[in-house]
Amino acid sequence: MFYIHCPYCGELREEEEFHPKGQAHIARPADPTACTDEEWGDYLFFRDNPRGIHHELWVHAVGCRKFFNITRHTVSYEILETFKMGEQPSFTTEHPQGGSAESATRQAQDALQAGVHA
């Protein structure tokens, strides 16, 4: 049974308080009518099943009722991080040791800086 840190409550709580809601970051197409049947089918039905780092959507169902994301390793079941809606994971397949979010932020800042200087 998982021990999950709710990023809204700021506490580790038992898995019994949460519901899993599948893969995280599945955005609904902005204009569904513009999707082909295949594109819409992909959005509805197709999900990743990685061996390794997986981003998941969970809800603190009998707690604060907030949805949030978990980065979990599907082999060790280790939860590497939990983060609020709208935030980016720092652990990704490309950054298994973390740091992805910061580097993304840094890149954005660097780009901004570069823009200012240019």
Added chain:
Amino acid sequence: MSQPNRLGQGGRIERSRKLTFTFNGKRYQGHAGDTLASALLANGVDIVNRSFKYSRPRGIVAAGAEEPNAVVQLGSTESGQVPNVRATQQALFEGLEARSTNGWPNVQRDMMSLVGKLGGKFMPPGFYYKTFMAPASLWMTYEKYIRKSAGLGRSPMENDPDIYDHLHQHCEVLVIGAGPAGLAAALAAARSGARVILVDEQEEMGGSLLDARERLDGKPATQWVAQTLKALAGMDNVTLLPRTTANGYHDHNFVTLHERRTEHLGETAAPLNGRRQVRSRMHRVRAGRVVLATGTHERPLVYANNDVPGNMVAGAVSTYIRRYGVVPGRRLVLSTSNDHAYRAALDWLESGREVVAIADARSTPDGELVEQARAQGIRIITGSAVIEAKGDTRVSGARVAKVDLDGFRVVGGVETLECDTLASSGGYSPVIHLASHTGARPTWRDDLLAFLPTLVKGVSVAGGAQGVFATAEVLKDGETAGRQAAGEAGFEAPSVSLPKVARRRDGAACALYQVPHEKPTLRAPKQFVDLQNDVTAAGIELATREGFESIEHVKRYTAMGFGTDQGKLGNINGMAIAARCLDKSIPEVGTTVFRPNYTPVTIGAIVGRHCRELFDPERYTAMHQWHVEHGAEFEDVGQWKRPWYFPRKIDGKTETMHDAVARECRAVREGVGILDASTLGKIDIQGPDAREFLGRVYTNKWAKLAPGRVRYGLMCKDDGMVFDDGTTSCLGENHFLMTTTTGGAAGVLEWLELWHQTEWPELQVYFTSVTDHWATMTVTGPEARKLLAELTDIDLDREAFQFMDWREGTVADVPARVFRISFTGELAYEINVQANYAQHVWEALFAHGEKYDLTPYGTETMHVLRAEKGFIIAGQETDGSVTPEDLGMKWCVGYDKPFSWIGQRALTRQDTARTDRKQLVGLKPKDPKVVLEEGAQIVLDPKHAIPMPMVGHVTSSYYSPTLDSGFALAVVKGGQQKMGETVYLPMADGRTHEAEIVSTIFIDPKGERQNV
């Protein structure tokens, strides 16, 4: 009553406290401090069971959790029956009654053993499938007898009289196992101030120190155990849990500990000071760090007839002698691959009994214990092993021969030694079960001849469990592990002074698992690997020859390790044999996975208090007591108890359900009825974007719903399939009240939150569940207006308060919201009041309703009435594969809404746009007396050869008192284009019903009755 094998002194038993017990109906005596196994051995009981498959006589082999044979049925009463108790782990208590789980008519003379003797050759692995193949129809007959002859214990037929608890615990350091490593670890961690839990499965803590020959600080090891336990018991931050098995190691350091509190005292928990005691507790521990100090299990050697009673693992012999003062025989032969097992011979000799010889598989053993044995004059036969035990119901001799380990063959002559006990040791396997529960695969160490645990985050291992065997090193290893665990949890642990132990010089062990025999394995007498499941070396060899090369396949084909002991003794030997047969190394063959539970856990402990009325929460409406007092029969709807129907007593006889429902239906159609609809889910929705949000989650339009108006809505998932429905009322421009199905309430709220929080956080809208806040009573029928008018200040004029309007006012002097909506097709008012006032309003309605014969009705009548009107129930007419169009509810779909609402896009997918989808229709049975079965399959041609193409099924079916006929709702392929056609419903009993496809609306198709 003598105990022929009880030594005159020694052991940790209380000699002054004698206990009487019975085994297989015979009375024996033992002592407090005995296990059932030690007491049976003390009394010279050789045969404790019959084996699973061959019915061979079996005796006690081990002294702990790994025991495969002494698995007994406990209990003197029916309710006290406990199956599959290991006699080695059951403390003796006065009046204990136990019997063997196998053996007919008894273990001494067993009929099935004839089959076993004759049938040995006919019962290879997979014999079920090979022997009992044909004819297939007889398998059920075979199976009954196979099961009977192969069963283990039986479950009690009466309710468990005992109570069980769950405890939720937290600690920084959980130490599992209280042997030398565990005690040192717990002490070191505890000194840091961290919260420490120390658990041990045995009656007494101390582990191997309880029967050790080593002296700690020059004193018996048990003195250090006592002193350490006293120190730990005196610390507030330490919880000691003896008689507690860590049965499962789950994710994120969640460990379940099964604490047996009364099983050493009696069959059921005796009251203490007049209060019921808890029989056992399941501690659900979330540990910061876990230290596994679980020690080792000794491996027996696999030689011919190694299952005859009198064959034991060497360490168990020492345990029985030193801990229980029981020497389980007179003349011992020891067969070993290592030094440590020499203890058994030395302990035996010191008990004053004869050691015939030690067969050591090594050519030049020279360790300290070997020299001690030599000095005592024990004959040591080097380079040799016991290749076969003699005897039938007890060992009578041992055949010893020189063996070539590398060549796997017997070299030289065979000597037969007379003996009654044969101890063997093939080395020590770390107890890696708990580490294995985490999913981490163990790794083989050639230098240790053992699998060592692989560790996940937050766990460490100490002592024998990681292949550290010498007592001094084990203590140090434990201390280090305890200190580190506390340190990782943020506590600084001072080093602990450990007792001094003389270092013993041990020679290297050799790798020996299966002992070669003069005959090849397939023809030699049986060499058992898994004693509980009767798996032999020949069986494993045969499995590999038949192509089962993966150890997981070998395991499943032979059933090795599938017993209640999970193959604790035999699995490594089995892997070694598979490796030999496949010409691979043990790590190449790999290991199987151990899963929870480590030892069987009684269901009661798993369930705890979550049984009977506490199994699942029960929800009651505010009027529940009234329903009970008025004789309602109840139906479970989710967690709710809803009145199903209200049978009346007429002339002393209680109405049948059929009669009650018919009466309730007529009351609503002709007079007035009332339904407790409080269980409907209610969600209060507020915010400037509430209306926009509704438009996105419902299929229909909400833009123009004015305050005071109500609208029915369908909800789909984004795959276009209906998942809930209900009405939503506009309470104010930015304020709505949504109702959901009773069972869907929680799911719908979570669904709304999901979309709001993850997709449309920019919408300002808030959802609050108010299901329990409001009680709802539906007053419906032609007389509903007249009745309600007597109690309300709301203007009920048909123009002022129209169908699908709602009004605020008072009912029975209580603030109320009244909704003019109808689920019956009749004039109806749904009165919502605060739940605390509900009983008053309900009773006031009845006080005024008497003259109208106001009739309470339940869910069954509600179902009949709504089905007569073709109103769907989400979850009954729908099953996650039904679109609004399939339901014929295009009128409820806003195709031209500006925002692409949830489910819209999917309705034009190729599959959802098919015209031959299953569509909702009405069915009228040709014989009005027939009420079709819900779920019955529908075919178009009943003369079609089987399998007939099935075109749909019945979703709802009732008898309608209004129509005086059965009627049904059903989904039929392309049904909306088949009006008037005949379909057929072939039933399991051979009858075939005929029905006509009709409209889903059976009564008042124009909807005039609800609009009066």
